[in-house]
Amino acid sequence: MQLRRYVLTRRPAWALLAALLVTGCGAQPVAGTPRAAVFNPTDVAWIQLMIPMDERARLLTGLAPGRGGDPALVRFAERAADRQEAELARLRTLLVLSAAPDTRPHEGHDMPGMVSADTLRRAGALSGEEFDRVFAEALRAHLTQSLLLCAGERASGGAGAARELAGEVEKAGAQELALLDAARPGKS
Numbered sequence: 001m002q003l004r005r006y007v008l009t010r011r012p013a014w015a016l017l018a019a020l021l022v023t024g025c026g027a028q029p030v031a032g033t034p035r036a037a038v039f040n041p042t043d044v045a046w047i048q049l050m051i052p053m054d055e056r057a058r059l060l061t062g063l064a065p066g067r068g069g070d071p072a073l074v075r076f077a078e079r080a081a082d083r084q085e086a087e088l089a090r091l092r093t094l095l096v097l098s099a100a101p102d103t104r105p106h107e108g109h110d111m112p113g114m115v116s117a118d119t120l121r122r123a124g125a126l127s128g129e130e131f132d133r134v135f136a137e138a139l140r141a142h143l144t145q146s147l148l149l150c151a152g153e154r155a156s157g158g159a160g161a162a163r164e165l166a167g168e169v170e171k172a173g174a175q176e177l178a179l180l181d182a183a184r185p186g187k188s
Contacts, residue, residue: 021163027185033114039098040158050169051088052106053149056115057142060123064135069128076179083172090165097161098134101136113145136180144175146170 037134061084064077095102115138123134150170157163 002062005161017100033038037160040156042153042156043094043159043162044098044100046153046157047091047098048100048104048182049106049149050146051091052104052109053114053142053146054088054091055082056120057139058088058136059120060115060135060142063120063131067123067127067129067131068135070183072134073087073117073135073183076176077139077185080090080139085177086166087169094159094162094165098159113142115139115142116126117171136183140180143173143180146173147177 004070034091058081061077061081064074064081066187068074099188106114119138123131123138126134126166147170150166153172154163157166
C-alpha cells in the first residue's frame with residue numbers, strides 16, 4: 001500500500017516536472033531589471049524637459065536660413081538643426097523605453113534656456129543682423145542651460161542610455177557654444 005501511494009504521488013510530480021521542462025524551453029524570462037525600471041525620476045525629468053527645449057530651439061534654428069544675415073551663422077544654424085533633429089529622435093526613443101507618459105509637463109513653460117514663444121515671434125519678424133543677434137542670444141541661453149541639465153543627468157541619472165546621450169549632448173553643446181561665442185553675434 002505504501003509503495004502504491006509512493007508511486008501515485010511521485011508519478012504526477014514527475015509528470016509535472018517533465019511538462020514544465022518541455023514547455024519551459026520556449027519563452028524564458030529575461031534576467032535582470034526591466035528596461036523601464038532602470039530609468040529613475042532624474043532620467044524621466046531630464047527627457048521630458050529636453051524634448052520641449054530642443055523642439056523650441058529647433059523652431060529657432062529653422063528660421064535662420066531665410067532670415068539670417070551672416071552666412072556662417074546660417075550654416076551653423078543648419079548644422080545645429082540637424083543635430084537637434086537627431087537628438088530629438090533619441091530623446092523620444094528614451095521616453096518610450098522609460099515607459100513614462102508623453103504628458104508634456106513643460107508645455108507652454110518659459111524657463112531658463114527655453115526659447116520662448118515671444119522670442120520666436122520676434123525672430124520671425126527680423127532679418128539680417130537683428131535676427132542674428134536675437135538668434136545667437138536665444139541659442140546661447142539654450143545651450144548654456146542644456147549643459148547644466150546634461151551635467152545633472154550624468155551625475156544623477158539611473159539609465160545608462162540616458163546618461164550616455166546626456167554626455168553626447170553636453171559635448172556637442174559645449175562645442176556649439178564655443179563656436180557661437182567665437183562668432184560673437186548677440187554677445188554683450
